[in-house]
Amino acid sequence: MxxxxxxxxxxxxxxxxxxxxxxxxxxxxxxxxxxxxxxxxxxxxxxxxxxxxxxxxxxxxxxxxxxxxxxxxxxxxxxxxxxxxxxxxxxxxxxxxxxxxxxxxxxxxxxxxxxxxxxxxxxxxxxxxxxxxxxxxxxxxxxxxxxxxxxxVLEPFLAQDNADKMPKFIKGKARADVSPDFVENFVTGKQADYRKIRTNGDRKIVRLMWVYDINFAWTMKKIVERGYIDKIVQNLPQDEKIAEGVKNLRDYVENFCKGVCK
Ligand SMILES: [Fe+2]
The missing domain is CATH 1.10.3210.10 (Hypothetical protein af1432)
Known part of the structure; x- marks a missing residue:
């Protein structure tokens, strides 16, 4: 070969x-x-x-x-x-x-x-x-x-200030808020539909929820080590429901890794 x-x-x-x-x-x-x-x-x-x-x-x-x-x-x-x-x-x-x-x-x-x-x-x-x-x-x-x-690839565009610099082909609507249906999916752990992305916040939620779809500890370890989850979370709007979704996500990651990701 x-x-x-x-x-x-x-x-x-x-x-x-x-x-x-x-x-x-x-x-x-x-x-x-x-x-x-x-x-x-x-x-x-x-x-x-x-x-x-x-x-x-x-x-x-x-x-x-x-x-x-x-x-x-x-x-x-x-x-x-x-x-x-x-x-x-x-x-x-x-x-x-x-x-x-x-x-x-x-x-x-x-x-x-x-x-x-x-x-x-x-x-x-x-x-x-x-x-x-x-x-x-x-x-x-x-x-x-x-x-x-x-x-x-997406890391440099997470901060809302940089959202406008995003090349047109990956740009969502430059708004920072998260649409209610995306918040709801995030809390319940249901994969969001990326075709329904309406704001830059929605895009971040979709990326965060990919974590639920990771298959191997090797990948999860890299995601955790490189701080991708933290960087997305830091750039999300402050909101009680979103915070609940973040907690669920962190619990999931910890359980998935069982100590091997740090
Ligand atoms: Fe692809």
């Missing part, structure tokens, strides 16, 4: 560069996605090692990380947005791109199916049910690896 992996890295690097633009905003968006691709690939490898994956499975995780957002580039060139609701689902679009690539035909059929499943499911609210445990496992790996890096 080593040779194919090399070919894939080369192709992806050139593919991403082919979307470079003189338009500053477009270029900023492409560079964010390029960097994100690199970090998520590295996260996949590190997580696979933590999970004691075989060399083969670690390489498979690497391929999934490398291609998980391949659909983003075609999405931007077609629709000039990274917003799935305003265009189409970037993971589904990624599958279309992958199916056009010859080198994927060189990997074993079962691996190819795992790659496609994990990538298609990486951004869905929940993973589609299947009896194939390997498909589920790799979907969990990419979902964790992706979320961990999105926390990094």
């Amino acid at each position: 080593q040779e194919i992996l090399k070919e894939m890295h080369g192709w992806m690097a050139n593919y991403m560069k082919s979307f470079y633009s003189d338009d500053e905003e477009v270029q900023q968006g492409i560079l964010i996605k390029e960097k994100h691709t690199g970090y998520v690939t590295a996260n996949c490898i590190e997580l696979a090692k933590f999970l004691n994956f075989s060399k083969h499975d670690t390489e498979l995780a690497e391929i999934i990380g490398l291609f998980h957002d391949v659909g983003r580039f075609r999405q931007y060139s077609l629709y000039k947005t990274f917003n799935d609701a305003d265009s189409e689902d970037h993971a589904d679009l990624g599958i279309t791109v992958i199916e056009e690539l010859d080198f994927f035909k060189k990997i074993p059929a079962a691996d190819y199916e795992i790659v496609k499943f994990a990538i298609q499911q990486h951004n869905k609210k929940t993973v589609a049910p299947t009896n194939d445990e390997r498909k589920i496992l790799f979907a969990k790996v990419i979902r964790d690896a992706d979320k961990l890096d999105i926390y990094r």
